[in-house]
Amino acid sequence: MDVLQVPSLVAGLPKERVHLLDNLGRIRREIGPLTPELADALADAMNLRHGDVHEVVSFYSYLRVPLETPRVCTGPICDCSGARVRAGELEVACLGHCDHAPVRLEGEAIAGGITHSTNGFLVEPDVVRPVPDVSPAQLTELLRASGLTGMGGAGFPAWRKWEAVLAEPAPRVVIVNADEGEPGTFKDRYLMELRPHLVLEGVELALRFCATEEAYVYLREEYATSRARLQAAADERGLELEIVIGAGSYVCGEETAMLESMEGRRGMPRLRPPYPAQAGYLGRPTLISNVETLAQVARIVRGEWTPARLWSVSGAVAHPGCYEAPLDVTARELIDGYAGGSTEEIGAIVPGGAAGGILPPAAVDVPLTREALAQWGCGPGSAGFQVFPASYPVERLLAETMRFFAEESCQKCTPCRIGNRALQHVFEGTLSMTQETMDKWLEALEQTSICGLGQASPIPVRSALRHWPAEVAH
Amino acid sequence: MVELTVDGRIIQANEGELLVHALARNDIFVPTLCHDAKLDPYGGCRVCVVELKGAPRPVPACATRAAAGMAVSTNGRAERLRRTLTEMLLTEHLNPSPGGRPNELTGLAEELGAEAPFALPDAKRKPYDDRNRLLGYEPDACILCNRCVRYTQEVMQCSALSLEGRGAEARIVPTWDRSWLDTECELCGGCLSVCPTGAIYEKFEEGAPAGREAQLDKVKTTCTFCGVGCQVDLNVDRHANRIVKVTSDPRYLPNEGDLCVKGRFAFNFVHHPDRLTEPLVRGEDGELHETSWEHALGVAAEGLKGVRDRHGPQTIGLLASARLTMEENFLTQKLARAVLGTNSVHSCEAT
Numbered sequence: 001m002d003v004l005q006v007p008s009l010v011a012g013l014p015k016e017r018v019h020l021l022d023n024l025g026r027i028r029r030e031i032g033p034l035t036p037e038l039a040d041a042l043a044d045a046m047n048l049r050h051g052d053v054h055e056v057v058s059f060y061s062y063l064r065v066p067l068e069t070p071r072v073c074t075g076p077i078c079d080c081s082g083a084r085v086r087a088g089e090l091e092v093a094c095l096g097h098c099d100h101a102p103v104r105l106e107g108e109a110i111a112g113g114i115t116h117s118t119n120g121f122l123v124e125p126d127v128v129r130p131v132p133d134v135s136p137a138q139l140t141e142l143l144r145a146s147g148l149t150g151m152g153g154a155g156f157p158a159w160r161k162w163e164a165v166l167a168e169p170a171p172r173v174v175i176v177n178a179d180e181g182e183p184g185t186f187k188d189r190y191l192m193e194l195r196p197h198l199v200l201e202g203v204e205l206a207l208r209f210c211a212t213e214e215a216y217v218y219l220r221e222e223y224a225t226s227r228a229r230l231q232a233a234a235d236e237r238g239l240e241l242e243i244v245i246g247a248g249s250y251v252c253g254e255e256t257a258m259l260e261s262m263e264g265r266r267g268m269p270r271l272r273p274p275y276p277a278q279a280g281y282l283g284r285p286t287l288i289s290n291v292e293t294l295a296q297v298a299r300i301v302r303g304e305w306t307p308a309r310l311w312s313v314s315g316a317v318a319h320p321g322c323y324e325a326p327l328d329v330t331a332r333e334l335i336d337g338y339a340g341g342s343t344e345e346i347g348a349i350v351p352g353g354a355a356g357g358i359l360p361p362a363a364v365d366v367p368l369t370r371e372a373l374a375q376w377g378c379g380p381g382s383a384g385f386q387v388f389p390a391s392y393p394v395e396r397l398l399a400e401t402m403r404f405f406a407e408e409s410c411q412k413c414t415p416c417r418i419g420n421r422a423l424q425h426v427f428e429g430t431l432s433m434t435q436e437t438m439d440k441w442l443e444a445l446e447q448t449s450i451c452g453l454g455q456a457s458p459i460p461v462r463s464a465l466r467h468w469p470a471e472v473a474h
Numbered sequence: 475m476v477e478l479t480v481d482g483r484i485i486q487a488n489e490g491e492l493l494v495h496a497l498a499r500n501d502i503f504v505p506t507l508c509h510d511a512k513l514d515p516y517g518g519c520r521v522c523v524v525e526l527k528g529a530p531r532p533v534p535a536c537a538t539r540a541a542a543g544m545a546v547s548t549n550g551r552a553e554r555l556r557r558t559l560t561e562m563l564l565t566e567h568l569n570p571s572p573g574g575r576p577n578e579l580t581g582l583a584e585e586l587g588a589e590a591p592f593a594l595p596d597a598k599r600k601p602y603d604d605r606n607r608l609l610g611y612e613p614d615a616c617i618l619c620n621r622c623v624r625y626t627q628e629v630m631q632c633s634a635l636s637l638e639g640r641g642a643e644a645r646i647v648p649t650w651d652r653s654w655l656d657t658e659c660e661l662c663g664g665c666l667s668v669c670p671t672g673a674i675y676e677k678f679e680e681g682a683p684a685g686r687e688a689q690l691d692k693v694k695t696t697c698t699f700c701g702v703g704c705q706v707d708l709n710v711d712r713h714a715n716r717i718v719k720v721t722s723d724p725r726y727l728p729n730e731g732d733l734c735v736k737g738r739f740a741f742n743f744v745h746h747p748d749r750l751t752e753p754l755v756r757g758e759d760g761e762l763h764e765t766s767w768e769h770a771l772g773v774a775a776e777g778l779k780g781v782r783d784r785h786g787p788q789t790i791g792l793l794a795s796a797r798l799t800m801e802e803n804f805l806t807q808k809l810a811r812a813v814l815g816t817n818s819v820h821s822c823e824a825t
Contacts, residue, residue, distance in 0.1 A: 036650040036652075039650075040650075049627075049632070049633030049658065050633045050649050050650070050657070050658070051623075051626070051627075051633035051634065051635065051636040051649040051657070051658075052627075052633065054636045054638065054649050054650050055623075055636045055637055055638065058636070058638040058639045058640075059639070059640055061640075249640070266637065271515065271517045271534070271537050406641055406642065407640065407641040407642075408640070408641070409640065409641060410640065411618055411637065411639075411640060411641075411644040412516075412518045412620075413517075413518050413519075413520055414518070414519050414520050414521070414559050414562055414563055414617075415520060415559065415562065417618065417644075418562040418563065418565060418566060418594065419562060421594060421596065421641075421642055422562075422565065422592075422594060425594065425595050425596070430595050431592060431594075431595055432592075433591070433592070434591070437561075437591045440554070440558045440561075441558060441562070443554075443555070443558065444520075444555050444558040444559055444562065447523075447531050447532055447551075447555060448520040448523050448531070448532060448555055448559065449520075450517065450518075450520075455531070
């Protein structure tokens with residue numbers, strides 16, 4: 001660290017608290033990992049309390065780590081593909097490049113480079129097209145008629161979210177949720193890398209809809225290519241867009257945690273109500289929309305949309321990649337018809353990211369819809385479709401999934417903070433829990449957690465206990 | 475006022491007031507750990523969850539605002555969830571009484587009949603040690619309710635404590651794990667007063683038994699250190715007949731339970747052997763002798779009168795203590811101007 005650089009860099013940084021995360025990222029990139037002294041210097045320059053900056057720096061996985069430290073993904077797919085962390089490397093949760101597992105990030109580059117295996121509208125030419133002129137009422141109606149739900153994982157009807165923002169007074173804000181962190185999910189990355197103009201067309205529709213010009217993208221730090229392509233596309237369109245770069249935290253993809261993170265605090269979810277549509281970024285009515293949702297909105301407005309979504313397919317398949325496929329596609333169709341077939345005997349399938357539950361091979365012909373998967377105790381979530389070979393023990397998959405939730409818990413609420421850690425130990429075999437305690441704890445997690453992280457973490461547990469009662473001991 | 479139905483009973487509440495407060499006024503007590511009326515609603519510990527008709531999940535009573543027509547249930551499933559959450563907190567509560575302070579978590583566990591089904595294998599937190607002599611902290615008693623951190627941020631507006639990290643390593647610690655003396659902390663001890671489990675405690679009480687509170691009598695009095703008039707409770711160990719600590723109560727005015735470092739920690743002078751407890755007057759023998767207030771004040775008055783008569787009133791000046799109240803300061807200037815006839819009167823508060 002060159003201490004002489006500190007005063008000149010710090011003095012030139014913006015002082016408003018909303019720039020804290022960006023400032024910390026810049027210090028890490030330009031000077032070095034955040035030490036207490038650097039953090040204090042920044043706090044003094046920004047007129048913040050030292051403790052406020054301490055809390056934020058310690059919340060994220062990356063700010064205290066040198067840029068050049070290799071990051072090794074230990075998400076379930078990478079773990080299953082033989083990822084091992086060596087001395088001097090940082091172990092991280094899913095890096096969002098599961099189609100290249102095992103994944104290693106060196107600086108900002110994925111080791112070995114990135115390629116795309118895809119189809120559908122992702123391979124259409126990505127060019128600037130004039131944005132169709134639709135009134136807010138027309139747009140709401142189009143969304144309602146399409147039945148489009150949010151593509152981030154929660155599956156809330158898009159039109160209701162959009163309408164709720166419009167019901168609140170200006171000034172409004174549009175935020176693109178590009179903090180794709182659900183293990184096994186990389187569809188938003190494909191979109192930003194291959195169709196940035198389509199995504200930005202959706203952003204422009206959202207801006208017009210909200211009668212505002214204020215747009216932010218909250219982008220996970222690991223997506224350097226997405227960042228560059230999105231920025232280049234925005235410049236080409238003359239669209240002013242502020243890209244906020246995350247610093248390694250899954251829960252910041254939860255929309256209220258994202259707001260906290262953007263406002264320069266720990267990414268801990270807010271209590272609702274008020275919802276972001278009512279009081280979001282800096283208290284303003286805010287439309288937070290997933291990347292894919294915005295791209296699909298653009299396609300709906302153009303009349304190009306069919307009831308399909310982007311499935312991130314990874315694991316034991318011949319061609320891992322991101323494929324546009326119908327909402328009611330089955331696992332067998334995704335594997336054989338899109339991803340070139342399985343490469344090994346299938347042991348388990350995760351249909352929709354870590355929170356989507358675990359399906360047994362017997363469910364390969366079940367349509368991957370919310371309703372059909374509910375019968376199997378699972379859900380399509382973020383469509384992070386992962387195929388695990390029979391050689392990878394399901395109890396290990398479950399243990400890794402719970403470790404992920406435990407490590408990413410923001411620590412605000414009791415059930416998520418303690419429950420997920422206990423379940424991690426149980427499935428790692430270092431703790432035993434009676435059935436009665438298990439039932440009560442899962443109930444508390446699901447019913448009393450503040451946000452989706454804790455509310456959904458019982459799903460993989462329950463589905464694994466149901467489909468593999470003999471293997472999954474507790 | 476609005477009407478709510480709670481456990482089948484109709485109660486009145488102010489629209490927009492926190493449910494937990496509305497319930498308490500109607501003698502329905504929902505336990506809380508992270509809640510503090512002085513702080514913004516946080517809803518972290520979740521032990522106050524109640525069922526609300528129409529809500530997809532139980533809601534925290536400490537962060538939900540009363541509205542007309544609400545139908546609330548505090549028992550049944552809500553009670554079961556409360557017991558589970560208490561159990562969860564107990565699994566990492568390795569040291570429930572580091573400094574003899576009351577522990578709301580173990581109290582709640584007893585009330586609900588909740589026990590830790592096991593100890594979390596990674597419950598042990600990184601210890602914290604500090605060279606300051608007033609504040610002690612045991613991370614293994616902390617339940618991460620964040621009350622202390624929020625108190626420093628919202629009430630004291632200083633930077634003393636942080637909620638650090640994520641996952642199993644998360645803990646509450648003075649800023650960057652430094653000594654409290656090297657943070658912005660003013661050692662007011664407010665963090666200790668809001669801690670529900672006694673994880674932060676008076677360092678000189680370290681090792682005090684868990685039942686310590688039962689040995690103490692609280693004597694309410696006015697703090698004598700300045701003119702604000704904070705109300706304090708001197709905690710007297712009735713066997714030793716000594717003040718062991720000073721506390722305050724959020725219901726006390728004007729300080730609402732807040733104190734400063736002097737009010738909370740500077741009470742040792744009470745038992746100091748050099749403390750003057752009777753008026754003394756120097757006798758013919760040149761030594762100080764105990765006497766009555768009447769005689770002592772008479773001697774002082776004679777002395778001052780003598781100076782005034784021999785050298786004139788302007789040769790006398792009065793310097794009042796910063797510990798005097800407004801009324802006492804008024805009387806001091808009255809004594810100076812009307813009785814002694816001097817214009818030289820001042821208070822050391824102004825220096």
